């Protein structure tokens with residue numbers, strides 16, 4: 001279990017997030033959503049241990065994050081921040097090799113090959129990372145993080161991702177989210193900041209909906225991912241519908257000029 005208890009974060013006495021309580025279970029995919037500036041990345045950084053909270057605590061598997069050494073922490077959680085840079089002229093393969101530094105010693109070439117194939121970046125293995133496209137770089141960075149937790153373990157682990165698919169095309173977004181869903185079978189809890197609401201509705205099990213530095217709603221997607229909650233969150237008309245076959249959700253937001261047109265007609 002990954003727990004955040006009574007989390008507060010201030011910068012120069014200005015509260016950025018306040019009084020947040022969350023519980024993330026292994027084997028579940030939890031999405032963090034909300035408008036720009038809502039505090040998603042700040043909460044993400046606190047949960048990953050990248051920054052400390054002003055008040056409250058973060059616990060991994062019942063123990064405070066502060067009691068883990070960085071090596072122990074690397075065994076139970078892997079983190080992909082929103083932006084990562086590589087200062088040396090590494091190839092894509094070498095970037096994934098960096099991930100093995102935080103992984104158990106038995107992780108090697110076979111696993112790097114497997115992860116590269118799953119992410120469809122095998123053909124990029126000898127290319128210079130810095131010359132890759134945005135979506136290619138994002139898959140390579142994801143590969144580096146996946147390597148860290150690729151080997152199955154008996155204890156619960158967590159994968160934390162801040163907008164991991166923002167530069168990917170639609171088919172790759174589905175490929176990656178499907179892969180993340182598969183990781184749940186390895187007793188891994190996935191936590192991801194995402195902006196695409198349709199993808200959240202169709203892949204996440206649970207959702208944390210943030211607004212103004214607070215959690216406005218959280219729970220099972222089937223319970224809280226509703227039109228009224230989303231409209232409140234984003235202050236914009238949003239409709240959540242089930243596909244005709246009942247197998248997925250369609251999240252629909254009208255262009256602003258259509259909304260204005262309707263408002264004028266209604267007057």
Ligand SMILES: Nc1ncnc2c1ncn2[C@@H]1O[C@H](COP(=O)(O)OP(=O)(O)OP(=O)(O)O)[C@@H](O)[C@H]1O
Pocket residue numbers: 011016034035036037038039040041042043
């Ligand atoms: N170091 C900082 N100094 C001052 N203000 C900050 C700092 N970091 C974040 N903030 C502010 O805290 C608020 C929350 O920022 P955060 O990056 O967590 O939002 P977000 O929900 O991830 O936004 P986005 O969707 O745009 O990525 C914003 O108003 C931001 O300007």
